[in-house]
Amino acid sequence: MSGRSAHATAILGPELAARLPEVKVLLVGAGGIGCELLKNIVLTGFGRITLLDLDTIDLSNLNRQFLFRKKDVKQSKAMVAARTAAAFNPNVTITPIHGNIKEPQFDVEWFKSFDLILNALDNLDARRHVNKMCMAAGVPLVESGTAGYLGQVQPILKDRTECFDCVPKPTPKTFPVCTIRSTPSQPIHCIVWAKSYLIPQLFGEDEDAGKEGDLDEAEKQGENAQEIATLRKEAQAFKSVRAALRTPQSGSDVDAARLIFQKVFNSDINNLLSMEDMWRTRAKPTPLDFAAITNGTFTLPLPLSQTNGAPTRPATNGNGATASTSSSGSSSRSDAGLKDQRALTLQDNVELFVASTNRLAARMRNGEETISFDKDDDDTLDFVTAAANLRSAAYGIPGKSRWEVKEMAGNIIPAIATTNAIIAGLIVLQALHVLRKAYNAVRNVHVQFRPNLPLSTINLSMPNPKCGVCRDTYTQVLCDPTRVTLGEVVRGVLGGGDGKGLGPREVSVYEEQRVLSDPDWDDNNERTLESLNVTRGKFLSIVDEESEYGTIQVAIGALPPNHDINESALILPDPLPLPPKIVKVEEPTAHKRSAPDDEVVEEPPTKRVRTTATSIPLVTPVTPSKKRKLDEDGILLLETANEMVEADADVIEID
Ligand SMILES: Nc1ncnc2c1ncn2[C@@H]1O[C@H](COP(=O)(O)OP(=O)(O)OP(=O)(O)O)[C@@H](O)[C@H]1O
Numbered sequence: 001m002s003g004r005s006a007h008a009t010a011i012l013g014p015e016l017a018a019r020l021p022e023v024k025v026l027l028v029g030a031g032g033i034g035c036e037l038l039k040n041i042v043l044t045g046f047g048r049i050t051l052l053d054l055d056t057i058d059l060s061n062l063n064r065q066f067l068f069r070k071k072d073v074k075q076s077k078a079m080v081a082a083r084t085a086a087a088f089n090p091n092v093t094i095t096p097i098h099g100n101i102k103e104p105q106f107d108v109e110w111f112k113s114f115d116l117i118l119n120a121l122d123n124l125d126a127r128r129h130v131n132k133m134c135m136a137a138g139v140p141l142v143e144s145g146t147a148g149y150l151g152q153v154q155p156i157l158k159d160r161t162e163c164f165d166c167v168p169k170p171t172p173k174t175f176p177v178c179t180i181r182s183t184p185s186q187p188i189h190c191i192v193w194a195k196s197y198l199i200p201q202l203f204g205e206d207e208d209a210g211k212e213g214d215l216d217e218a219e220k221q222g223e224n225a226q227e228i229a230t231l232r233k234e235a236q237a238f239k240s241v242r243a244a245l246r247t248p249q250s251g252s253d254v255d256a257a258r259l260i261f262q263k264v265f266n267s268d269i270n271n272l273l274s275m276e277d278m279w280r281t282r283a284k285p286t287p288l289d290f291a292a293i294t295n296g297t298f299t300l301p302l303p304l305s306q307t308n309g310a311p312t313r314p315a316t317n318g319n320g321a322t323a324s325t326s327s328s329g330s331s332s333r334s335d336a337g338l339k340d341q342r343a344l345t346l347q348d349n350v351e352l353f354v355a356s357t358n359r360l361a362a363r364m365r366n367g368e369e370t371i372s373f374d375k376d377d378d379d380t381l382d383f384v385t386a387a388a389n390l391r392s393a394a395y396g397i398p399g400k401s402r403w404e405v406k407e408m409a410g411n412i413i414p415a416i417a418t419t420n421a422i423i424a425g426l427i428v429l430q431a432l433h434v435l436r437k438a439y440n441a442v443r444n445v446h447v448q449f450r451p452n453l454p455l456s457t458i459n460l461s462m463p464n465p466k467c468g469v470c471r472d473t474y475t476q477v478l479c480d481p482t483r484v485t486l487g488e489v490v491r492g493v494l495g496g497g498d499g500k501g502l503g504p505r506e507v508s509v510y511e512e513q514r515v516l517s518d519p520d521w522d523d524n525n526e527r528t529l530e531s532l533n534v535t536r537g538k539f540l541s542i543v544d545e546e547s548e549y550g551t552i553q554v555a556i557g558a559l560p561p562n563h564d565i566n567e568s569a570l571i572l573p574d575p576l577p578l579p580p581k582i583v584k585v586e587e588p589t590a591h592k593r594s595a596p597d598d599e600v601v602e603e604p605p606t607k608r609v610r611t612t613a614t615s616i617p618l619v620t621p622v623t624p625s626k627k628r629k630l631d632e633d634g635i636l637l638l639e640t641a642n643e644m645v646e647a648d649a650d651v652i653e654i655d
């Protein structure tokens, strides 16, 4: 045997090796795992690869995403990775797509065009989406993820294994709103405040979007009324500050920044201090004085070594370990270590606050309508670092370096190239088992931080019978959503019964968490799918009201390009779906769904809420839009103290 594929043929066997060039594989994500994996599959001999990623290359990717070079920064990850890896093997065709996997054109039909899907993603939302599409399309998926030294590979085969949603995922870390807004006690509280409260207030969409709703709710929940009133006043005062940021500067550049500083680090804190009750059991914060800090005369009541702003405080590195620092006099900065890892003095933080505020204000004046936090956007990261550290100083909380703030605010664990490489190798091994249909060999594999047992494998579990994703019955209609109505689709899919579909039954219909109809409410039945925003790539869930049959998930696809306009605008599946009868079982203990969060329903536009807990996974809580936005960032502001979560658990979300 000779030639490029000799080794692969020897290892894989001639049959599989001969198939690989024809296998159509979709790789979703060209980041840390994606780059390693693309290299692996190209070299293994996969011949028809579609690579999809929505992002462009960032400088911070270059340490591990080795298909990229500095000259590629800001270019599409998918395009550059495809170009680089294509050169590794002349027999490969890589089709790059610069796009979001959730876009409507990537519908079930499109997923069906692949033999295998490989996920190399970094967020739950996209993973859950691909999982559902694979369940609908019946295509095997190999799911993966890493977090620092830890990693996991999970092959997902419809009806044979658990799907990604069979086991509830931990919900992101949450904090009570009052801890964030008035009584922070840890650096993370100040970071969350800067990132999820101050930035939206100053640079977000609408001055009071959501905030008042948060406070109304907090009041209803019996929070301290005086505190709420103070927080309300605080929110009102933001209006003038927002205006200052958006109007062309007349006076000194420092003006707008100083105005914000004065408000948030002085007046607001003074207001809170006026509420004596609040400070009976906790240390009072200290209002900061802009002028005194800049001219070096400001002092904090707490020992400086314990707080940020300490002139000779040891610098901490990214792992929280202390690094050696210069101790040359009280006003010298610690220039030891990288710029990002330097401990910042109070003066440094004020300077950084002014500079970053001005940069952000300039962006707003140059036409950026809103700015939100992005860990890779230096201006917002500088702003959050400075604002969080200043707030920490006021509250006697230790400060954090820019590097640490980036980690904490971005909910990130530093990626380790080696873990990604190990995981990418394991993905290929599992993918080959799947292609061989060697289902007995397929395993969940974990990479763990245990030197004597770095890898462990787990036999695959059967699907969770209660899973609201993989236990549903999937079908597809092809239609023109501008011409077909909800009623037509639902009636069509249910069919006439007698072996031709389930037949007319009492059903409720949903799109994600939105109720579109139920047995007592058919207002939407004559509306077109488009008017209900149910378009290509989305699913209609038809839920049997009697809970006798499983849920039908109807994927909405486009009519074929050659479809005659005079023909029906709806092509129904043939045969019609026949969901299985639900076998009523006692609540299993091993596979509990993650109530109560999963059971929360979003209020539909019609003010109807679904009354029964069904098999659809419901993860979006009832929230005003602002809170929703924060949720997406991985952080929830809770309204009541009894929703309190353990205060000192870490906030890192492993996804
Ligand atoms: N919905 C999506 N559609 C397409 N690609 C996605 C989607 N969500 C995430 N991705 C991609 O998945 C990849 C995940 O890679 P990785 O975890 O290494 O993240 P990264 O953004 O490159 O690195 P870091 O987050 O550490 O800066 C990223 O390239 C990201 O753009």
Ligand SMILES: [Zn+2]
Residues within 6 Å of the ligand: 162, 163, 164, 165, 166, 167, 463, 464, 467, 468, 469, 470, 471
């Ligand atoms: Zn499942």
